[in-house]
Amino acid sequence: MFCRNCGKELSGSPEICMNCGAKPMRGTGFCPGCGASTTPLTEICVKCGAGVGKGLAGDISPKSRLAATLLAGFLGLFGAHRFYIGKTGTAVVMLLLGIVGCATVWVFGLGLVFLIPVWIWAFVDFIFAIIGRMTDNEGKLIQKW
Numbered sequence: 200m201f202c203r204n205c206g207k208e209l210s211g212s213p214e215i216c217m218n219c220g221a222k223p224m225r226g227t228g229f230c231p232g233c234g235a236s237t238t239p240l241t242e243i244c245v246k247c248g249a250g251v252g253k254g255l256a257g258d259i260s261p262k263s264r265l266a267a268t269l270l271a272g273f274l275g276l277f278g279a280h281r282f283y284i285g286k287t288g289t290a291v292v293m294l295l296l297g298i299v300g301c302a303t304v305w306v307f308g309l310g311l312v313f314l315i316p317v318w319i320w321a322f323v324d325f326i327f328a329i330i331g332r333m334t335d336n337e338g339k340l341i342q343k344w
């Protein structure tokens with residue numbers, strides 16, 4: 200591939216370009232397929248036909264959008280979807296809130312103090328997952344169903 204930032208040819212698909220230090224797919228100046236120069240507004244490389252629009256190739260997570268959506272919908276209270284997409288830190292927070300909430304909800308509804316915020320949080324994640332705006336732990340959009 201070619202670095203999208205500096206246009207240098209790179210072997211394989213490295214995370215960081217050895218020539219300019221940028222993430223090769225984050226640039227907009229060159230086509231990753233043939234090295235032809237592109238502009239930030241170019242969607243398709245006119246030389247080789249590769250898609251070079253923002254958010255294409257490299258910025259899409261291999262994780263399943265369907266799985267993220269279902270996990271957020273059914274097990275969102277326990278952060279299951281966040282474990283799945285690799286955001287373990289916030290997943291643990293949700294899990295703890297969910298468990299504490301469920302364990303104390305019968306004590307004068309005390310657990311609702313934990314359950315309501317985590318439910319809203321899970322619901323927002325669920326919406327993001329459905330519309331394909333959720334990102335995984337590498338910041339890649341989860342768009343593949």
Ligand SMILES: [Zn+2]
Nearest residue numbers: 202205216219
């Ligand atoms: Zn570079």
Ligand SMILES: [Zn+2]
Nearest residue numbers: 230233244247
């Ligand atoms: Zn090209």
